[in-house]
Amino acid sequence: MGSWAHRGTTPARISAKGWGWQHSGRTNKAVHDLDLEIAPGERVLLLGPSGAGKSTLLHALAGVLGDDEDANEAGELLIDGYPVAESRGRAGLMQQDPDAQVVLSRIGDDVAFGAENMAVPRDEIWRRVSASLESVGLKLPLDHPSSALSGGQKQRLGLAGMLAMRPGLLLLDEPTANLDPAGVVEVRDAVRRSLDESGATLVVVEHRVSVWLEVVDRIIVLAPAALGEPGGVLFDGPPAAVLAQSRELLTAAGIWVPGYVPAVRPREASSTHDAGELLLLEACGLGVSRTKGRRRHPGVPIAVVPSVRVSAGQALSVTGPNGAGKSTLALTLAGLLAPAGGQLLATEQLARGAGTAPLKWRGRQLISRIGTVFQEPEHQFVTGSVRAELLFAPKLLGRGGDSVDGLLTRLRLDHLADANPFTLSGGEKRRLSVATVLAASPQVLILDEPTFGQDANTWAELASLLTELLDAGTAVISVTHDAAFGAVLGGEQLVLGAPEQMPQGAASLLSAESVVQR
Amino acid sequence: MSVDIIATPRSTAWLARANPLAKLGAGMALTVVLLVSVDWVSATVALVLECMLLPLAGLSARMLLLRGWPILVAAVVGGYGTALLAPKTGELLLEWGPVTFTSGSLEAGVAIALRGLAIALPGIIVLASTDPTDLADALAQKLRLPHRFVLGALAAMRLVGLLVAEWQTLGMARRARGVGGEPGLFRGVKAQLGQAMALLVQAVRRASRLAVTMEAKGFGAGPRTWARESSFARHDLWVVAGGLVIAAVSVSAAVLLGSWNPVFG
Numbered sequence: 001m002g003s004w005a006h007r008g009t010t011p012a013r014i015s016a017k018g019w020g021w022q023h024s025g026r027t028n029k030a031v032h033d034l035d036l037e038i039a040p041g042e043r044v045l046l047l048g049p050s051g052a053g054k055s056t057l058l059h060a061l062a063g064v065l066g067d068d069e070d071a072n073e074a075g076e077l078l079i080d081g082y083p084v085a086e087s088r089g090r091a092g093l094m095q096q097d098p099d100a101q102v103v104l105s106r107i108g109d110d111v112a113f114g115a116e117n118m119a120v121p122r123d124e125i126w127r128r129v130s131a132s133l134e135s136v137g138l139k140l141p142l143d144h145p146s147s148a149l150s151g152g153q154k155q156r157l158g159l160a161g162m163l164a165m166r167p168g169l170l171l172l173d174e175p176t177a178n179l180d181p182a183g184v185v186e187v188r189d190a191v192r193r194s195l196d197e198s199g200a201t202l203v204v205v206e207h208r209v210s211v212w213l214e215v216v217d218r219i220i221v222l223a224p225a226a227l228g229e230p231g232g233v234l235f236d237g238p239p240a241a242v243l244a245q246s247r248e249l250l251t252a253a254g255i256w257v258p259g260y261v262p263a264v265r266p267r268e269a270s271s272t273h274d275a276g277e278l279l280l281l282e283a284c285g286l287g288v289s290r291t292k293g294r295r296r297h298p299g300v301p302i303a304v305v306p307s308v309r310v311s312a313g314q315a316l317s318v319t320g321p322n323g324a325g326k327s328t329l330a331l332t333l334a335g336l337l338a339p340a341g342g343q344l345l346a347t348e349q350l351a352r353g354a355g356t357a358p359l360k361w362r363g364r365q366l367i368s369r370i371g372t373v374f375q376e377p378e379h380q381f382v383t384g385s386v387r388a389e390l391l392f393a394p395k396l397l398g399r400g401g402d403s404v405d406g407l408l409t410r411l412r413l414d415h416l417a418d419a420n421p422f423t424l425s426g427g428e429k430r431r432l433s434v435a436t437v438l439a440a441s442p443q444v445l446i447l448d449e450p451t452f453g454q455d456a457n458t459w460a461e462l463a464s465l466l467t468e469l470l471d472a473g474t475a476v477i478s479v480t481h482d483a484a485f486g487a488v489l490g491g492e493q494l495v496l497g498a499p500e501q502m503p504q505g506a507a508s509l510l511s512a513e514s515v516v517q518r
Numbered sequence: 519m520s521v522d523i524i525a526t527p528r529s530t531a532w533l534a535r536a537n538p539l540a541k542l543g544a545g546m547a548l549t550v551v552l553l554v555s556v557d558w559v560s561a562t563v564a565l566v567l568e569c570m571l572l573p574l575a576g577l578s579a580r581m582l583l584l585r586g587w588p589i590l591v592a593a594v595v596g597g598y599g600t601a602l603l604a605p606k607t608g609e610l611l612l613e614w615g616p617v618t619f620t621s622g623s624l625e626a627g628v629a630i631a632l633r634g635l636a637i638a639l640p641g642i643i644v645l646a647s648t649d650p651t652d653l654a655d656a657l658a659q660k661l662r663l664p665h666r667f668v669l670g671a672l673a674a675m676r677l678v679g680l681l682v683a684e685w686q687t688l689g690m691a692r693r694a695r696g697v698g699g700e701p702g703l704f705r706g707v708k709a710q711l712g713q714a715m716a717l718l719v720q721a722v723r724r725a726s727r728l729a730v731t732m733e734a735k736g737f738g739a740g741p742r743t744w745a746r747e748s749s750f751a752r753h754d755l756w757v758v759a760g761g762l763v764i765a766a767v768s769v770s771a772a773v774l775l776g777s778w779n780p781v782f783g
Contacts, residue, residue: 063733103732115743117739117742118736366694372691379692392695
């Protein structure tokens with residue numbers, strides 16, 4: 001090799017000439033007849049409806065599509081005039097899942113990994129490791145465990161690893177989809193800083209245009225390559241011009257164009273029930289913890305919430321910084337984790353004879369009372385097809401599956417009824433995971449970051465569905481960083497404090513306060 | 519937050535600074551010698567000497583029990599079984615129905631239990647004082663094992679740590695769907711199997727994403743350099759010598775006391 005020193009960080013040029021790609025075993029081409037020139041140092045935001053082949057293009061440029069022997073490639077895809085297969089190390093790729101970003105256990109070793117593979121000499125590697133960590137703003141010791149990082153920090157660690165390879169091209173595949181707003185800004189700023197330093201070319205794929213608008217100087221909109229459509233580039237040019245031209249197409253495709261808030265079914269005016277408050281679930285001094293307590297050593301709560309009241313037809317949003325215990329609180333309220341102190345009681349309205357502690361309920365008792373939608377939809381799939389997934393709860397409860405077809409249509413999953421849940425797109429998986437829980441018609445619905453990484457269409461469908469449920473008397477608790485989403489649902493807000501603000505970093509958090517939004 | 523079992527802080531013990539290959543070599547020498555000798559003298563001497571090494575590995579008696587209790591149980595069960603089945607020589611100690619222990623059979627049982635512990639302890643010491651990353655570096659750089667496999671295994675081990683947290687999440691996510699929590703052993707086993715399947719699916723998906731990351735970072739493309747150098751130093755000699763000395767002393771003691779009883783003898 002030995003080319004590492006000479007090539008340095010000269011920015012890369014990309015050219016596609018009639019390029020197309022068909023994954024093995026698929027009838028449709030992922031990308032078809034793409035003609036594209038990206039000059040060295042350009043910063044490009046790549047947009048397009050789902051199925052337009054954005055990820056395929058990024059993976060191809062990163063050189064990680066090559067092993068697929070049965071795939072069909074057409075035309076040429078070149079970096080600096082060379083085929084991508086000969087351009088190893090010229091491009092760095094960041095993926096969506098922060099955990100898949102980290103290779104080694106200590107951050108110094110992880111940053112060094114790429115440079116080692118490029119056969120960079122040892123002294124030079126460690127110089128680059130320090131410089132890269134500095135450049136992404138990770139000021140931690142080199143032997144800091146990589147598993148102790150937050151999602152945003154993991155993505156920045158991945159970025160540092162790329163920078164240590166001195167790539168001429170950064171490829172980011174929805175790098176902030178799984179991050180909270182603070183993490184999004186962290187990663188975006190780290191990318192911008194490193195680009196300003198290195199001058200490398202950037203291609204980023206992301207649903208939320210506004211995140212990258214200040215960073216990029218060009219937007220390319222791809223057309224889907226499905227049957228009957230031409231594929232290739234639909235719009236191409238400076239951000240303002242492209243957004244003006246393609247606004248309609250982009251909003252229809254569910255892309256978050258700046259200033260666009262999708263229409264949502266509003267809550268009915270008389271959302272407070274006339275019959276007064278129907279209390280379902282009540283918590284008092286509730287301590288929450290992920291570690292199971294033993295008789296002698298009770299679990300140390302990561303948060304203590306003075307009071308939570310969950311009533312029929314009421315929305316409750318749980319917000320707060322990372323690590324404040326929001327998800328843990330949701331899991332405890334959902335009867336999935338044991339309280340680490342205090343009391344959690346289900347009223348007779350909810351328990352209907354099953355006892356006051358949701359944790360003690362049997363599976364089938366739980367799902368018709370409290371439904372929980374996890375952040376990662378895949379964790380909740382238990383069958384092999386979309387229809388079976390929806391029939392699962394009604395069968396368990398001994399009910400007919402009459403409501404299933406309605407739910408399928410309602411959430412635009414009817415054409416996928418026989419598909420395997422794992423093969424769905426991100427938005428489809430999210431809709432399915434909500435539908436499966438709703439199929440048991442629970443009185444309380446708990447959702448953990450339901451809008452993370454979702455396009456505007458799924459977002460609007462989800463929000464509309466939830467306002468409908470609220471008006472029909474379901475209680476909805478959502479853990480969310482999404483202020484717009486919380487505003488649509490209305491109701492009360494429970495703000496958990498940061499763990500740093502807690503005395504001695506241990507228990508007794510009392511800063512949780514209820515703020516009535518209405 | 520996810521739990522990473524191999525990201526525990528680097529041990530500061532004396533043995534942790536030794537090259538993993540030296541520790542492995544010393545442990546192997548000791549293990550081979552103990553494997554061929556079946557008497558309680560050599561096993562006891564080795565066990566006592568090994569226990570004296572525990573502070574060098576940074577292991578307290580409490581941590582040892584915490585990590586090694588299954589081995590202790592296995593050794594006791596093995597010893598009991600041997601005492602039950604060994605030839606009934608010597609005087610009768612206990613007779614209770616078909617259960618008979620004689621002084622001869624009891625001695626054989628004790629020897630087996632001690633030998634099991636003496637063979638297992640070096641493994642625990644090496645594991646506790648060796649960082650997986652250091653081991654991978656040593657295997658690839660010193661033993662010249664193919665780095666693709668060594669580093670692939672190292673990355674996979676990190677994922678194993680993540681699986682612990684994933685298992686808990688899956689359990690809750692599936693209970694929220696109504697899976698499990700039903701009475702009956704069969705249903706319980708079925709639910710556990712389903713959860714194990716789901717864990718496997720998640721592991722494979724995460725591993726394939728990790729493979730993409732590694733490939734994108736140029737892994738396996740050609741010759742590579744090593745940011746961390748695996749090297750041998752003076753105290754690696756002491757480590758190997760220590761292993762050989764323990765082996766030699768235990769065998770000599772057994773021979774001198776006349777209890778030496780090699781398996782091939």
